[in-house]
Amino acid sequence: xxxxxxxxxxxxxxxxxxxxxxxxxxxxxxxxxxxxxxxxxxxxxxxxxxxxxxxxxxxxxxxxxxxxxxxxxxxxxxxxxxxxxxxxxxxxxxxxxxxxxxxxxxxxxxxxxxxxxxxxxxxxxxxxxxxxxxxxxxxxxxxxxxxxxxxxxxxxxxxxxxxxxxxxxxxxxxxxxxxxxxxxxxxxxxxxxxxxxxxxxxxxxxxxxxxxxxxxxxxxxxxxxxxxxxxxxxxxxxxxxxxxxxxxxxxxxxxxxxxxxxxxxxxxxxxxxxxxxxxxxxxxxxxxxxxxxxxxxxxxxxxxxxxxxxxxxxxxxxxxxxxxxxxxxxxxxxxxxxxxxxxxxxxxxxxxxxxxxxxxxxxxxxxxxxxxxxxxxxxxxxxxxxxxxxxxxxxxxxxxxxxxxxxxxxxxxxxxxxxxxxxxxxxxxxxxxxxxxxxxxxxxxxxxxxxxxxxxxxxxxxxxxxxxxxxxxxxxxxxxxxxxxxxxxxxxxxxxxxx
RNA sequence: GGGCGCAUAGCUCAGUAGGUAGAGCAACGGCCUUUUAAGCCGUGGGUCGCAGGUUCGAUUCCUGCUGCGCUCACCA
Numbered sequence: 001x002x003x004x005x006x007x008x009x010x011x012x013x014x015x016x017x018x019x020x021x022x023x024x025x026x027x028x029x030x031x032x033x034x035x036x037x038x039x040x041x042x043x044x045x046x047x048x049x050x051x052x053x054x055x056x057x058x059x060x061x062x063x064x065x066x067x068x069x070x071x072x073x074x075x076x077x078x079x080x081x082x083x084x085x086x087x088x089x090x091x092x093x094x095x096x097x098x099x100x101x102x103x104x105x106x107x108x109x110x111x112x113x114x115x116x117x118x119x120x121x122x123x124x125x126x127x128x129x130x131x132x133x134x135x136x137x138x139x140x141x142x143x144x145x146x147x148x149x150x151x152x153x154x155x156x157x158x159x160x161x162x163x164x165x166x167x168x169x170x171x172x173x174x175x176x177x178x179x180x181x182x183x184x185x186x187x188x189x190x191x192x193x194x195x196x197x198x199x200x201x202x203x204x205x206x207x208x209x210x211x212x213x214x215x216x217x218x219x220x221x222x223x224x225x226x227x228x229x230x231x232x233x234x235x236x237x238x239x240x241x242x243x244x245x246x247x248x249x250x251x252x253x254x255x256x257x258x259x260x261x262x263x264x265x266x267x268x269x270x271x272x273x274x275x276x277x278x279x280x281x282x283x284x285x286x287x288x289x290x291x292x293x294x295x296x297x298x299x300x301x302x303x304x305x306x307x308x309x310x311x312x313x314x315x316x317x318x319x320x321x322x323x324x325x326x327x328x329x330x331x332x333x334x335x336x337x338x339x340x341x342x343x344x345x346x347x348x349x350x351x352x353x354x355x356x357x358x359x360x361x362x363x364x365x366x367x368x369x370x371x372x373x374x375x376x377x378x379x380x381x382x383x384x385x386x387x388x389x390x391x392x393x394x395x396x397x398x399x400x401x402x403x404x405x406x407x408x409x410x411x412x413x414x415x416x417x418x419x420x421x422x423x424x425x426x427x428x429x430x431x432x433x434x435x436x437x438x439x440x441x442x443x444x445x446x447x448x449x450x451x452x453x454x455x456x457x458x459x460x461x462x463x464x465x466x467x468x469x470x471x472x473x474x475x476x477x478x479x480x481x482x483x484x485x486x487x488x489x490x491x492x493x494x495x496x497x498x499x
Numbered sequence: 500g501g502g503c504g505c506a507u508a509g510c511u512c513a514g515u516a517g518g519u520a521g522a523g524c525a526a527c528g529g530c531c532u533u534u535u536a537a538g539c540c541g542u543g544g545g546u547c548g549c550a551g552g553u554u555c556g557a558u559u560c561c562u563g564c565u566g567c568g569c570u571c572a573c574c575a
Binding site for chain 1 (some may be wrong): 500506508509510511512523524525526527530531532533534535536537538543544545565566567568569570572573574575
């Protein structure tokens with residue numbers, strides 16, 4: 001045991017379990033077994049009762065979750081990944097030694113049983129144990145959650161403990177396990193969707209000498225062998241586009257990215273981003289494609305409407321498409337497209353929106369948009385055509401509107417879900433945009449990025465016309481699993497370490 | 500970072516208008532061969548998050564700290 005300070009009660013429980021551990025060894029059993037040959041899962045026994053009943057020997061293993069001892073016979077539930085199953089063990093049936101073994105078991109132990117399937121008086125499918133094996137002895141008490149008629153008693157609910165010790169949460173709160181199963185499926189369906197559309201899945205560097213592709217503060221690290229400061233990536237953009245330059249026509253990556261920013265219900269500093277790039281298409285094409293993607297996932301999940309951020313979101317309905325300035329002008333009551341910085345500041349002042357003196361046109365517009373428009377975008381809505389200043393990787397609008405780029409963001413429930421451009425492939429324009437970013441950074445903008453020379457060289461070789469999209473997968477999972485907090489769709493959300 | 504709230508047994512929670520704490524479950528001992536929040540009898544288990552202050556006396560009041568939650572800011 002470690003030297004950690006334990007309460008007496010916990011210490012006592014652990015002491016008792018260690019004693020049982022040695023008693024089990026004395027009985028001749030290895031409490032940490034190597035293998036167990038299962039013939040069934042808990043669920044498959046429940047589902048195939050008619051074929052199995054009182055004829056076939058089944059072997060099933062799982063964690064002991066409840067025990068009801070009645071002298072020389074006992075009932076218990078074991079739980080495996082598929083679900084819970086009742087077992088019944090009688091001293092007459094298994095003999096004194098194995099019943100003794102059973103008497104040393106605790107909730108949390110992992111056991112294997114073999115026997116025939118029957119139904120109890122009350123109709124519950126149960127395995128009548130003929131042979132019992134201990135596979136792993138538990139020595140630390142698991143919270144005991146009881147249930148009757150759908151009511152849960154003494155549920156393990158402390159959020160901090162649930163996140164810090166997710167393994168406990170997963171064991172005692174089966175619905176939590178279900179959420180993560182659905183997460184895994186959603187990621188898998190996402191992969192299927194892109195592969196089916198001819199995309200190549202790729203992996204690009206997480207450790208980068210120059211970070212870019214988004215506006216965010218990075219995590220810094222140090223690369224000993226190179227004697228250089230490195231950064232954890234904040235986006236996938238840069239390297240994926242270099243692969244497009246390399247000749248791949250459709251690529252996607254699903255991977256962790258890192259932003260050194262606040263943690264809240266909607267943000268985890270380490271999060272899963274999906275980005276995909278396709279050649280010879282623009283952001284109009286990508287709008288259709290993104291909508292298709294969301295509908296594809298919804299159809300796989302099997303529902304049209306999802307409860308998210310307090311609203312019923314209908315994914316199967318046609319997504320709205322609106323231009324940023326149409327929305328914003330409608331909300332403010334003036335034409336902001338033509339407004340200069342002075343005018344925008346005045347509007348902010350009138351509406352009590354704070355701004356920093358160094359903010360220029362694009363940033364001010366973005367701020368007003370976030371404040372007055374975003375929260376109202378509940379049903380899926382593509383917002384199109386953003387100011388160039390806040391979109392350093394997007395192509396200028398082809399219709400020549402000054403200061404506008406071909407970019408859309410998808411909003412659902414007032415939250416940003418996707419960000420997409422007709423990707424900028426003019427190397428000179430790209431260079432001047434990066435130089436501008438660099439100037440902002442030098443002036444103290446912590447979210448601006450350095451010039452990525454390798455990327456600019458790649459652009460000079462020529463990137464075909466390309467549409468690109470980024471989608472925050474954790475939010476997608478939140479939407480489709482109807483979770484209110486990002487922490488409930490990430491196994492181990494970021495918490496401050498103790499000590 | 501600001502505001503509000505929470506922190507008591509392994510789990511879920513009471514409680515003390517200041518006199519060092521209770522319940523249910525879990526644990527331990529006993530009875531019990533179709534139970535299912537099994538039941539019955541009995542027993543043990545707490546530096547009341549941490550550190551100070553006020554007080555004869557603090558788990559309770561005050562201050563600071565730590566952790567977590569909600570919220571605002573931040574997050575194209």
